[in-house]
Amino acid sequence: MEFPVWVVPFLTAPMLIPLVAIPHVIVAQFAVGGGFLLADGVTWAYRHGRADALDYLRDLARFFVLLTIVFGAITGVGIWWTIGLTAPESTSALIHVFVFGWATEWVVFVIEIVSAFAFYYLWGRLRPREHIAMGWIYAASAWLSLVLITGITAFMLTTGRWTPEANFFVAFFNPSFLPQTLIRTGGSLAIAALWIGVHLSLRAPEALRDELVPRISRWAVVGMLLILIGGIGFFSVLPDHARLNIIRAPLLLIMTALNFGATLIALAAFGLGYLRGGRWINPPEALLMLLIGAVAITSGEFLREGARKPYRIERYIFSPGVRMAEAATLQRDGLIAHSPWLQLHLRENLGLTEEALRDPARLPEPQKVQVGEALYTYHCSSCHALDGYNGLRPLIQPWTPEMIADAIRHLHRTNPAMPPWLGNESEREALIAYLITLQKGGP
Amino acid sequence: MPPVPGPDPLGMPIPVGYLFVLKVFGFFLHAVFMNLWLAGLPVAVILARSHPRVSDRLIAAMPFAMAFGINAGIVPLLFLQTLYPQFFYPATILQAWFWFLIIPLLLIAYTAVYAAAFGRWRILSSLVAVILLTWIGFQFSAAMALTARPDRWPALFQNAAPAGGVHGWTLALDPEALLRLGLMAGMAFGTVGAFLALLAELSRDDSRLQEQARPLVPILFTIGLGIFGLAGSLYAPTVADRLPQILQLLAGASMPIAWAAAWLYRAQPRPATAIVLTILQGGVLLSNAIARQVVQAAELGQWVDLGKIPVRGEWGSVFLFLVTLLIGIATLAWIFKTVWARVREVRPG
Ligand code: HEM
Numbered sequence: 001m002e003f004p005v006w007v008v009p010f011l012t013a014p015m016l017i018p019l020v021a022i023p024h025v026i027v028a029q030f031a032v033g034g035g036f037l038l039a040d041g042v043t044w045a046y047r048h049g050r051a052d053a054l055d056y057l058r059d060l061a062r063f064f065v066l067l068t069i070v071f072g073a074i075t076g077v078g079i080w081w082t083i084g085l086t087a088p089e090s091t092s093a094l095i096h097v098f099v100f101g102w103a104t105e106w107v108v109f110v111i112e113i114v115s116a117f118a119f120y121y122l123w124g125r126l127r128p129r130e131h132i133a134m135g136w137i138y139a140a141s142a143w144l145s146l147v148l149i150t151g152i153t154a155f156m157l158t159t160g161r162w163t164p165e166a167n168f169f170v171a172f173f174n175p176s177f178l179p180q181t182l183i184r185t186g187g188s189l190a191i192a193a194l195w196i197g198v199h200l201s202l203r204a205p206e207a208l209r210d211e212l213v214p215r216i217s218r219w220a221v222v223g224m225l226l227i228l229i230g231g232i233g234f235f236s237v238l239p240d241h242a243r244l245n246i247i248r249a250p251l252l253l254i255m256t257a258l259n260f261g262a263t264l265i266a267l268a269a270f271g272l273g274y275l276r277g278g279r280w281i282n283p284p285e286a287l288l289m290l291l292i293g294a295v296a297i298t299s300g301e302f303l304r305e306g307a308r309k310p311y312r313i314e315r316y317i318f319s320p321g322v323r324m325a326e327a328a329t330l331q332r333d334g335l336i337a338h339s340p341w342l343q344l345h346l347r348e349n350l351g352l353t354e355e356a357l358r359d360p361a362r363l364p365e366p367q368k369v370q371v372g373e374a375l376y377t378y379h380c381s382s383c384h385a386l387d388g389y390n391g392l393r394p395l396i397q398p399w400t401p402e403m404i405a406d407a408i409r410h411l412h413r414t415n416p417a418m419p420p421w422l423g424n425e426s427e428r429e430a431l432i433a434y435l436i437t438l439q440k441g442g443p
Numbered sequence: 444m445p446p447v448p449g450p451d452p453l454g455m456p457i458p459v460g461y462l463f464v465l466k467v468f469g470f471f472l473h474a475v476f477m478n479l480w481l482a483g484l485p486v487a488v489i490l491a492r493s494h495p496r497v498s499d500r501l502i503a504a505m506p507f508a509m510a511f512g513i514n515a516g517i518v519p520l521l522f523l524q525t526l527y528p529q530f531f532y533p534a535t536i537l538q539a540w541f542w543f544l545i546i547p548l549l550l551i552a553y554t555a556v557y558a559a560a561f562g563r564w565r566i567l568s569s570l571v572a573v574i575l576l577t578w579i580g581f582q583f584s585a586a587m588a589l590t591a592r593p594d595r596w597p598a599l600f601q602n603a604a605p606a607g608g609v610h611g612w613t614l615a616l617d618p619e620a621l622l623r624l625g626l627m628a629g630m631a632f633g634t635v636g637a638f639l640a641l642l643a644e645l646s647r648d649d650s651r652l653q654e655q656a657r658p659l660v661p662i663l664f665t666i667g668l669g670i671f672g673l674a675g676s677l678y679a680p681t682v683a684d685r686l687p688q689i690l691q692l693l694a695g696a697s698m699p700i701a702w703a704a705a706w707l708y709r710a711q712p713r714p715a716t717a718i719v720l721t722i723l724q725g726g727v728l729l730s731n732a733i734a735r736q737v738v739q740a741a742e743l744g745q746w747v748d749l750g751k752i753p754v755r756g757e758w759g760s761v762f763l764f765l766v767t768l769l770i771g772i773a774t775l776a777w778i779f780k781t782v783w784a785r786v787r788e789v790r791p792g
Contacts, residue, residue, distance in 0.1 A: 340446030
């Protein structure tokens with residue numbers, strides 16, 4: 001509440017996060033799983049003196065390095081950009097708990113980049129033993145970066161025993177850390193197999209494809225097993241509010257179904273690849289499978305993000321950026337009193353006095369509505385566009401004014417994915433006045 | 444009173460002194476690589492016909508500069524957000540779309556840099572990258588300038604606040620941002636000069652590169668000193684009261700000293716003089732990184748007393764970081780040793 005709010009029409013600002021994060025995850029998981037698959041491939045090719053396989057793997061490594069180093073790195077930084085812009089309080093909280101976890105990840109990134117460059121650019125110049133070592137160093141560091149970031153993202157969903165006084169390790173080793181690490185490790189092996197499947201279908205000779213597909217499918221099947229074990233663990237540690245969200249929200253239910261469906265199809269494909277070899281794989285099929293893998297990742301990420309509501313960080317920060325510990329103060333003093341940017345707008349742009357800000361319900365109707373509109377911006381717009389994503393206007397269209405008033409009064413009861421009302425009574429009246437005008441087409 | 448949010452109630456992970464050191468170190472690292480593309484790419488484009496060998500080598504080096512420069516940028520970004528979230532976030536949120544656009548633009552620029560390095564439309568690709576990267580550099584300067592100036596926030600906010608929120612299409616087009624970028628660009632020409640000197644002296648079998656690069660080095664430093672001097676003479680007076688004299692002297696004089704060393708290198712082009720030049724140019728970047736930090740701390744010191752913010756004492760995670768760093772350095776040492784051995788082995792003659 002202390003930061004200005006960026007309003008992105010139609011989409012809501014926080015929805016920009018998945019827009020950047022999902023493509024990132026699809027590539028970053030390839031960066032991790034692909035590391036293992038490439039290192040394994042190179043080890044096998046050298047051991048068996050397979051020059052043809054090495055030639056192909058070099059071609060694959062070029063595609064891999066380009067995609068992961070350029071797209072993976074930039075979209076990764078992009079997630080930071082987006083969370084800082086759309087959820088500054090939560091980003092700041094994460095930074096203050098995890099900054100040295102991220103610094104550790106940075107060290108790992110450096111090793112990742114250097115070993116990837118050495119692995120690809122010195123192909124044919126490194127001794128086989130060195131080349132193999134470079135591949136495995138890359139794979140290990142890429143996997144470590146996955147472990148480190150998983151501790152941080154898992155914390156947002158399940159803070160576990162953490163309190164603001166507790167340290168980094170309590171936060172890092174939170175209840176969903178291990179299950180999510182298993183899921184993500186498995187997911188990376190699986191998605192990497194699908195990416196490589198596309199590359200193989202386009203660039204590898206048929207005979208080599210037949211040899212390599214069972215090899216990568218074996219890794220992918222292990223990956224699916226990890227996803228299964230991790231998935232069971234994940235659902236067992238999920239907080240009650242998150243489970244309730246999944247059951248209640250149609251979008252999350254659809255995502256769960258998509259996630260299970262896509263995962264099963266992928267599993268079947270890997271099984272087939274393992275048993276039948278890769279001669280039969282052609283580019284459209286391989287691309288379709290990659291798309292199905294992308295659907296599994298997208299739905300999984302949506303599920304994790306959506307289940308978190310009404311929190312950004314479980315039991316610490318609510319979606320509109322208010323710390324749980326501050327809720328009672330805001331409900332007593334009012335949201336405006338604790339939002340310097342909102343105050344600036346109301347005072348300077350609308351010309352309201354200090355007195356008026358304390359009790360906006362007593363303002364004449366047009367001004368009351370304007371205050372309500374600004375309260376919508378600060379309290380609601382992070383999850384509801386006016387029209388568009390989770391659009392408020394269509395949502396409340398069929399309601400009576402009494403229903404609107406009641407819904408705002410008991411916001412959390414109206415939908416447990418919403419926080420309680422985080423302002424005072426008078427501010428709530430102003431918001432209700434605005435919502436009623438919204439029904440009639442807006443102020 | 445500008446609407447500056449309070450410091451994060453979680454407190455600082457460790458005492459702020461350490462955080463400042465890490466931030467400055469990270470920014471220094473970032474600047475080294477970022478300089479290579481900020482000035483190196485335009486130089487490569489301009490010299491494509493007259494100095495093709497220099498241009499080729501610069502373009503070939505760009506993907507590496509980008510990879511490490513972007514990676515190094517993470518470090519100051521981490522510590523900037525730790526020390527000054529209440530300034531950095533509002534300054535970027537006010538210009539949200541422009542700040543956000545950095546990501547797609549950087550993606551295009553990075554791809555263009557690779558395309559050029561792989562020989563696809565070399566000049567056109569490089570030119571696209573030059574334009575985008577210069578724009579991004581300006582965005583960074585605009586964001587950093589606004590971060591340090593909360594007094595400018597209200598005016599920007601009032602013009603950009605539908606229903607109290609920010610539409611994000613405001614750009615803090617500030618002369619100060621241009622001067623900051625000018626200072627960086629001036630230093631960048633020096634960094635490219637030092638890089639070329641080092642490259643020429645390390646590539647002893649590449650006489651074409653040596654012929655073309657050696658005379659260029661002092662010219663690049665002269666251009667750099669000119670830009671640095673111009674931007675500095677306009678910028679320095681505005682921050683003189685916040686920068687101790689010794690630092691003013693160090694940051695200001697370091698560039699002329701490096702410029703003199705560039706002429707010394709021209710007179711005696713040898714590995715030793717190239718190394719001296721590189722070290723002095725490192726001094727330019729480091730002294731200026733420290734000076735920027737001191738000015739930023741003094742400016743923001745008006746709005747927050749960092750000394751009063753409680754310290755969490757996250758030493759366990761610091762330990763994790765240091766142990767990983769040690770293992771990382773050992774691993775990198777092995778990789779570099781191996782790479783060096785194999786690269787030398789393959790070299791003809
Ligand atoms: C996405 C990767 C990047 C990250 C994470 C990053 C990060 C940063 C950070 C945190 C700073 C401020 C340092 C401080 O004040 O302590 C900075 C400064 C700067 N960066 Fe980057 N950067 C990135 C890419 C770029 C690119 C592509 C350019 C293009 C030229 C660039 C140019 C600059 C410039 C000119 C400054 C100095 C701004 C000033 O102080 O006036 N950076 N960068």
